[in-house]
Amino acid sequence: MRPDSTVTLNTGREMPIIGVGSWGLKEKPAEVIAEALRMGYRMVDTSGDYGTQKYVGEGVRKSGVPREEEFVVTKVEEDEDAHESAHRQIQELGLDPADLIVIHRPPEAGAGVGLWQGLIDAREEGLTRDIGVSNYTQEQIQELIDETGVVPAVNQIEWSPFGYSDEMLNFLNKHGIILQAYSSLTHAKRLDDARLKAIAAKYGKTPxxxxxxWDIERGVVPIFKANRIEHLRENMGIFDFELEPMDVEKLNALNEHFSALGGKISYN
Ligand SMILES: NC(=O)c1ccc[n+]([C@@H]2O[C@H](COP(=O)([O-])OP(=O)(O)OC[C@H]3O[C@@H](n4cnc5c(N)ncnc54)[C@H](OP(=O)(O)O)[C@@H]3O)[C@@H](O)[C@H]2O)c1
Structure with a gap:
C-alpha cells in the first residue's frame, strides 16, 4: 500500500485509502489542503457547513496535482433538498463534478429516502461521480437500498479502536459499502493512552x-484532520510497516464505544 493506493467502490470507481479532513482547519486552510495534496494525499473531505469548502476548492486548484488524481468529498444536509444542495456545493467548491457527495446525517425520522433520491438525481445529472451517506445506521442504509435499489458507495462514521462496531463493518462489507472513518485520531483525545503508546513504541511509530x-489494514478508509504540516507529514508514515495479529487484537480490545464528540457511540 502507498498513499495513492485505492479501494474499489461498489460502482467500480476507485477511492484513495486515506483522506484529509477540513472541519476545524484554522489558519490558511487552502494552503494546508494544497500542501497535503503535494505531499501525496489524494482525498479531501469537506462539507457546506464546515465553512471550508471554498478553501478546499482553492487548495485543490493551487496544488498542481491533476484534478483526475484527486478525490473530493462533500456533503448535503439532512434538512435540504439534496439535489439543489448538490448544485450549491459544487458551485462553492468551484469543482464540477465532485467525486463523492454524502448525506451528512439521517433526518430526525426515517432514512431520508427523498434525500437519497435527490442524490441519485444529482449523480445522474453528473454533479458527482459517487454518492453515499454519513452517520447512518444499518437499518437506515437497508431502507435506502430497499426503497431505491441504489446502494450507497460509503458510510462515513466515527471510528477508532476506542469506538467501533464489528457488526457495522460486517454489514457494510456485505453490501460492498466502504467505511470512511472520521475522527479516526479521536480528536487527539486518546493519543496518550498507555496501551496505544506501548504498541507505537514497539514499531518505532507514533500513536x-x-x-x-489499524484502519487501512481492515479496508477502512481513515479521514483525519491536521492543521499542522508536521502532522500531515507524520501521518504519511503508515505504509512501511504491518501490525502483527497480536497487536491488532490488543487494539481491538480498546473498544469502549468512545466518541470524540462526547458520550458513547451507537451504530444502531
Ligand atoms: N461526517 C461527519 O459527521 C464528520 C464528523 C466529524 C468529522 N468529520 C470529518 O473527519 C475529519 C477528521 O475528524 P476530526 O477533525 O473530527 O478529528 P481527528 O482527525 O480525529 O483529530 C484531529 C486532531 O488530531 C490532531 N492530529 C493530527 N495528526 C496528528 C498526529 N500525527 N499527532 C498528534 N495529533 C495529530 C490534529 O492536530 P492539528 O490540527 O493541530 O494538526 C487535531 O487536533 C474532519 O476534519 C471532517 O472532515 C466528519
Whole structure:
C-alpha cells in the first residue's frame, strides 16, 4: 500500500485509502489542503457547513496535482433538498463534478429516502461521480437500498479502536459499502493512552500512525484532520510497516464505544 493506493467502490470507481479532513482547519486552510495534496494525499473531505469548502476548492486548484488524481468529498444536509444542495456545493467548491457527495446525517425520522433520491438525481445529472451517506445506521442504509435499489458507495462514521462496531463493518462489507472513518485520531483525545503508546513504541511509530494503520489494514478508509504540516507529514508514515495479529487484537480490545464528540457511540 502507498498513499495513492485505492479501494474499489461498489460502482467500480476507485477511492484513495486515506483522506484529509477540513472541519476545524484554522489558519490558511487552502494552503494546508494544497500542501497535503503535494505531499501525496489524494482525498479531501469537506462539507457546506464546515465553512471550508471554498478553501478546499482553492487548495485543490493551487496544488498542481491533476484534478483526475484527486478525490473530493462533500456533503448535503439532512434538512435540504439534496439535489439543489448538490448544485450549491459544487458551485462553492468551484469543482464540477465532485467525486463523492454524502448525506451528512439521517433526518430526525426515517432514512431520508427523498434525500437519497435527490442524490441519485444529482449523480445522474453528473454533479458527482459517487454518492453515499454519513452517520447512518444499518437499518437506515437497508431502507435506502430497499426503497431505491441504489446502494450507497460509503458510510462515513466515527471510528477508532476506542469506538467501533464489528457488526457495522460486517454489514457494510456485505453490501460492498466502504467505511470512511472520521475522527479516526479521536480528536487527539486518546493519543496518550498507555496501551496505544506501548504498541507505537514497539514499531518505532507514533500513536497517530498506529490508529491510521489499524484502519487501512481492515479496508477502512481513515479521514483525519491536521492543521499542522508536521502532522500531515507524520501521518504519511503508515505504509512501511504491518501490525502483527497480536497487536491488532490488543487494539481491538480498546473498544469502549468512545466518541470524540462526547458520550458513547451507537451504530444502531
Ligand atoms: N461526517 C461527519 O459527521 C464528520 C464528523 C466529524 C468529522 N468529520 C470529518 O473527519 C475529519 C477528521 O475528524 P476530526 O477533525 O473530527 O478529528 P481527528 O482527525 O480525529 O483529530 C484531529 C486532531 O488530531 C490532531 N492530529 C493530527 N495528526 C496528528 C498526529 N500525527 N499527532 C498528534 N495529533 C495529530 C490534529 O492536530 P492539528 O490540527 O493541530 O494538526 C487535531 O487536533 C474532519 O476534519 C471532517 O472532515 C466528519
Amino acid at each position: 497517530a500512525q498506529i490508529l491510521l494503520r
